[in-house]
Amino acid sequence: MATIQEEILNQIKRYDTIIIHRHQRPDPDAYGSQLGLKALLQASFPEKNIYAVGKEIPGLSWISSSEQFMDDIPDATYNKALVIVCDTANDPRVDDQRWRQGLEIIKIDHHPNDEPFGDWQWVADEKAATSIMIYEWYEALKDQGLQMTAEAARYLYIGIIGDTGRFLYSLDQEVFRVVSEIFAYQFDYQSIYLHMTTVSESAAKLSGYVLQHLNILPSGFAYVVLTRTLIHQFDLGDAGTSFIVPLPAKIDRVKAWAIFEEQDEGNYRVRMRSRSVPINKIAQNFDGGGHPMASGAWAQDQEEIDKIIKSVDQAILVDEQTQQVKDKLDD
Numbered sequence: 001m002a003t004i005q006e007e008i009l010n011q012i013k014r015y016d017t018i019i020i021h022r023h024q025r026p027d028p029d030a031y032g033s034q035l036g037l038k039a040l041l042q043a044s045f046p047e048k049n050i051y052a053v054g055k056e057i058p059g060l061s062w063i064s065s066s067e068q069f070m071d072d073i074p075d076a077t078y079n080k081a082l083v084i085v086c087d088t089a090n091d092p093r094v095d096d097q098r099w100r101q102g103l104e105i106i107k108i109d110h111h112p113n114d115e116p117f118g119d120w121q122w123v124a125d126e127k128a129a130t131s132i133m134i135y136e137w138y139e140a141l142k143d144q145g146l147q148m149t150a151e152a153a154r155y156l157y158i159g160i161i162g163d164t165g166r167f168l169y170s171l172d173q174e175v176f177r178v179v180s181e182i183f184a185y186q187f188d189y190q191s192i193y194l195h196m197t198t199v200s201e202s203a204a205k206l207s208g209y210v211l212q213h214l215n216i217l218p219s220g221f222a223y224v225v226l227t228r229t230l231i232h233q234f235d236l237g238d239a240g241t242s243f244i245v246p247l248p249a250k251i252d253r254v255k256a257w258a259i260f261e262e263q264d265e266g267n268y269r270v271r272m273r274s275r276s277v278p279i280n281k282i283a284q285n286f287d288g289g290g291h292p293m294a295s296g297a298w299a300q301d302q303e304e305i306d307k308i309i310k311s312v313d314q315a316i317l318v319d320e321q322t323q324q325v326k327d328k329l330d331d
């Protein structure tokens with residue numbers, strides 16, 4: 001019986017048109033896996049039409065070398081197309097909802113498969129990044145015509161360093177093995193690091209604000225609420241605010257944290273992170289989800305913000321009590 005990886009390649013071979021999607025508000029792994037797969041398929045099947053669609057995030061435009069890096073395609077292109085959705089756990093989060101118009105749908109993802117979709121699914125939540133999966137797919141099937149290029153390798157590398165926080169999280173031997181293979185291709189990794197490690201002066205000042213105004217509860221849960229007015233004061237331009245998400249981890253007694261960012265619609269985007277207590281189930285209760293240690297959610301108002309704070313605070317305290325009981329039993 002064919003493996004799911006072989007099945008995916010068989011489907012790709014059957015179609016002349018392949019449209020690759022990923023999640024809304026893309027991060028480097030969403031772009032990296034999507035554009036890495038596109039570059040890999042273009043090199044392997046030059047006769048096919050391969051597109052990558054979704055909104056362009058100006059702050060991440062450096063990821064691509066071309067000025068317009070998302071393809072603009074008419075609805076009719078979907079009539080005969082295979083759609084591949086990368087790095088997206090649930091279907092409402094797929095960027096560009098026309099994905100449903102594809103003749104067949106393939107899901108490739110490393111988030112917990114709480115909301116399955118698609119005709120073919122390759123979901124592996126133990127993988128550090130969807131970009132790792134794309135590289136391993138190439139590796140497993142390269143004798144069947146798949147061609148890696150420096151461009152594809154660069155995109156996949158961006159995805160891997162994005163989701164591992166430049167080798168801080170989700171590490172295992174596989175990550176380093178794949179990265180060592182990827183380094184066989186020539187690309188300018190220094191310029192990637194320059195983009196990923198530096199921020200504008202105004203963004204650095206917002207970082208200072210976040211650290212100064214972080215509320216840290218006795219449990220070790222930290223949070224900050226950023227209003228629209230405040231964010232506008234910092235004049236971030238296209239940068240977005242993702243650079244502030246890892247900041248609370250710098251404080252040793254912080255065990256989990258959330259950044260609440262008010263949107264133009266008046267609701268709040270919530271970005272949650274944890275060192276050890278899973279938070280994705282809490283995120284799911286607030287229109288969100290994600291990984292156990294890195295999730296996103298939505299709060300409609302202050303009342304929901306308070307509920308999220310209480311839920312994570314409680315989860316840390318319960319986890320500590322459970323740990324104490326375990327330690328006592330072990331003694």
Ligand code: AMP
Pocket residue numbers: 023027089090093111270271272287288289290291294295296297298
């Ligand atoms: P973020 O906080 O936006 O960087 O997202 C952290 C993780 O949670 C990523 O893997 C996202 O794909 C996932 N995530 C963020 N927001 C949502 C949401 N509303 N629903 C499901 N997953 C989400």
